[in-house]
Amino acid sequence: MDNFVIAGKTYSSRLLVGTGKYKDFDETRTAIEASGAEIVTVAIRRTNIGQNADEPNLLDSIPPSKYTLLPNTAGCYTVDDAVRTLRLARELLDGHKLVKLEVLGDPRTLFPNMVETLKAAEILVKEGFDVMVYTSDDPIAAKQLEEIGCVAVMPLASLIGSGMGILNPWNLQIIIDNAKVPVLVDAGVGTASDATIALELGCDGVLMNTAIAAAKNPVLMASAMRKAVEAGREAYLAGRMAKKIYTASPSSPVDGVIASTQKP
Amino acid sequence: MIQLTVNGEVRQFDESINITQFIELNNLTGKRIAIERNGEIVPRSQYADHYLAEGDCLEVVVAVGGG
Numbered sequence: 005m006d007n008f009v010i011a012g013k014t015y016s017s018r019l020l021v022g023t024g025k026y027k028d029f030d031e032t033r034t035a036i037e038a039s040g041a042e043i044v045t046v047a048i049r050r051t052n053i054g055q056n057a058d059e060p061n062l063l064d065s066i067p068p069s070k071y072t073l074l075p076n077t078a079g080c081y082t083v084d085d086a087v088r089t090l091r092l093a094r095e096l097l098d099g100h101k102l103v104k105l106e107v108l109g110d111p112r113t114l115f116p117n118m119v120e121t122l123k124a125a126e127i128l129v130k131e132g133f134d135v136m137v138y139t140s141d142d143p144i145a146a147k148q149l150e151e152i153g154c155v156a157v158m159p160l161a162s163l164i165g166s167g168m169g170i171l172n173p174w175n176l177q178i179i180i181d182n183a184k185v186p187v188l189v190d191a192g193v194g195t196a197s198d199a200t201i202a203l204e205l206g207c208d209g210v211l212m213n214t215a216i217a218a219a220k221n222p223v224l225m226a227s228a229m230r231k232a233v234e235a236g237r238e239a240y241l242a243g244r245m246a247k248k249i250y251t252a253s254p255s256s257p258v259d260g261v262i263a264s265t266q267k268p
Numbered sequence: 269m270i271q272l273t274v275n276g277e278v279r280q281f282d283e284s285i286n287i288t289q290f291i292e293l294n295n296l297t298g299k300r301i302a303i304e305r306n307g308e309i310v311p312r313s314q315y316a317d318h319y320l321a322e323g324d325c326l327e328v329v330v331a332v333g334g335g
Contacts, residue, residue, distance in 0.1 A: 022333070022334060022335025023332075023333040023334060023335070024333040024334040024335045025333070025335075026333060029333075032333060045334060045335055046331040046332065046333070046334055047331070047332050047333065047334025047335075048302075048329050048330075048331060048332070049329060049330065049332045050275040050276070050327065050328065050329055051275070051296070051299070051301055051328050051329060051330040053274055053275060053277070053279075053294050053296075053328065054293075054294040054295055061299065061300060061330065061331075062330075062331050062332055062333055063300055063331055073331070075331065076334055076335070078334050078335065088304065088307065088327075089329075091304075091309050092302040092304055092309065092327070092329050093302070093331075094309075095302040095303075095309050095311065095312070096300060096301065096302035096329065096330070096331060097331075164335070165335075211335075212335075213334075213335025214335065
């Protein structure tokens with residue numbers, strides 16, 4: 005059995021999905037069901053005070069009894085904001101420890117601020133959180149986050165929400181080769197083949213949101229992503245053939261080809 | 269009358285109330301929320317013990333869609 009283990013818990017799906025940018029909670033729920041994902045990210049935000057008493061709640065559509073929720077620190081630019089957000093998340097979710105840390109450095113690129121990310125990771129690990137961490141595709145930073153005690157490192161494939169795909173497979177490969185904790189591509193996947201490539205490289209999983217939510221048909225794309233991740237994982241386990249650069253090798257027998265009818 | 273900052277907005281209450289009363293007054297009863305008071309988490313089990321004071325800063329959060 006090809007198990008995927010995060011912080012001691014075993015999952016069968018290697019696809020993790022977000023809950024942002026959907027048309028409504030119904031579409032969110034349907035797409036997530038089609039994706040087969042078991043770990044689902046949520047954001048933590050201020051609630052409306054004293055208005056919209058009947059406003060629907062995301063957690064009614066994505067119940068914590070059915071999914072492993074992964075509260076994130078999206079939108080946080082400082083250690084303090086990120087740590088406080090996840091303490092609130094832990095209280096909100098009844099002591100839930102598994103979290104996604106991201107500390108951003110720049111609103112235009114949403115690139116992570118690695119200095120702040122490392123500091124926040126250290127605090128959160130000490131406080132007993134199981135930290136899955138968004139990182140630049142810098143092998144040194146990824147290793148440092150692992151050494152701090154993060155339960156998974158999640159390098160970007162390209163900018164958050166850009167759909168530009170995997171821009172630097174070589175760095176990802178170094179991170180994967182160095183890591184003793186699961187490595188997940190987080191951010192940048194645009195379509196199914198991007199997810200497959202990530203798994204073929206040896207990533208343990210992929211986390212995505214916009215690639216599904218911003219597709220013309222999110223539910224169909226969620227289904228495509230489920231298959232893409234499964235295909236990539238199977239190809240990785242199967243072990244691809246060696247590349248033979250500029251050297252063809254026929255698949256059919258060379259001998260016994262019928263003769264030409266033209267007289268010589 | 270006391271004045272607090274709740275989710276970044278200044279709000280006034282007639283008198284000091286505890287967080288359970290604050291939740292009732294703001295139609296948040298039964299909702300899945302978490303509350304931070306002056307930078308510290310207030311555990312749900314302690315809502316009734318926390319009386320709000322002049323100048324308090326509250327953050328009241330929920331889970332929303334995000335990636």
